[in-house]
Amino acid sequence: MKHYDVVVVGAGPAGMACAINATKHGLTVLLVERDDFLGGQLIKQTHMFFGSEKQYAKTRGIDIATILKKELLKQDHVDIMLDTSALAIYDDKVITLLNHHDYIKVKANAIVVATGASEKVLAFPNNDLPGIYGAGAVQTLMNVHGVKPGKSVVMVGAGNIGLIVSYQLLQAGVDVKAVVEASDSIGGYLVHAQKLRRLGVPILTNHSVKEAHGATALEELIIWKLDENFSGIAGTEKRIETDTCCLSVGLKPSSEMLRQAGAEMTYVRSLGGYVPYINQNHETTVNNLFVCGDVSGIEEASSAMVEGFIVGLTLANRFKNVPNFSVLMTDLKTQLKDLRAGETGEHIMKGIKQIMRGDHHA
């Protein structure tokens, strides 16, 4: 059985950043990725990122993936396994992997789970009609495969993903008929909303989908106004002819593997679902089992990346001595604090307080 200092599960921004920092400081690392490419959701992001230059602000997501990939491939002590699913984590830090038909066991001193998140769905009659997609699928079709998902689209959800994907749909030449948002205000950055609105896309807050119609595929969507209790108001129905509906109603952490590994978990609404209790170093209640990125709470890719760097550096310092550790760590923690400032950040920080515990392994 092969033995690594660190096995990282998931090669999105968090996992890649973690692997880079761990191996850069001399640890042996195995990076495992279910897909056949590195970068996770970054490779679908054609827009410029926010944040500051340290998190590659104003660089497009897909180009950030390339920067991280280059940095990773420069390192000597990292093995990368693509097309590989992590199956389970056992007490002695043995992790089982499935690569096509090969079942592999690997041992590690520490395991980092950076499995990201999956999309939530919205329940309404006929939501299984062809033409109704999640936002992630639409981004994959457009930005990875260069395929337009349809002629026109109704976007459900005015968070950052909903707004950004709507703009990308416009860029691809798809008629975005409306963005429908159940809450009473736009959740994503207003600059993204302004971009859509000035191109004539109505953003309908306090609205949701009542039902979908179509013989063999989506033909029309009925939307309606919601009252304060998020119930539809009869008589406010509007019919929108469209062949595509894109759901962007939130993400939930893909944290099942952590539960299986015995980490104590809790449900935190502002973090998107079930997340592990962690300490300042992002270590779960299981010794040497770490998390970074969306798996421990839904945030932006920039924060996921910084969390990855933090965990990588923590591990490097735990198993080897990193000479300027405290300087590097202070810088990363400051970056993360800055990214979490503001309204959205406050909301996230409240959630993080609920899962943050003192150093349970001290």
Place this chain on the structure above:
Amino acid sequence: MLKKTGYQEKEIVKKEFPPLKHLKKGPKAFIECYQKIPCNPCTTSCPHDAITIKGDIINRPKLDLAKCVGCGICVYNCPGLAIMVVGQADNPDYKTFDIPYEFYPLPNKGDRVLGLNRKGEELGMFTVLRVLNNKRQDKTALVRVKVPNEFLYDFATIKVGEDNE
């Protein structure tokens, strides 16, 4: 209200707009970034230190009109596409707007394009005076449009023909 609809009210646009007396001295940036977000490329990209964000990165950017020379560098560096540069056109009845544009095909100099306001309503056909799209801009083109004075507080962007299809 911006948070419900996605567009800023004209009264607020008027208040935030670079004052006309400054425009007489030269083109100026107009920043429409109304919300506290963790972002700062506008400040770091301006070669004239005309934009500052005081304290935390989430604070709103502030423009020093005296320092701004209207070069437009911040316009294509802002990931929110929230900045444009307004200047005096040769003809005193018009202003020039340099806007960020990310749709293909790009318009050409001399083209007549559809002008839109902040709600996406049509204002009329306007002339394109210049299109810049060099490598440093990383795919965000800078398009200069000639806009009649009456739409000073309305003009927001353009639509190029039917070719976005």
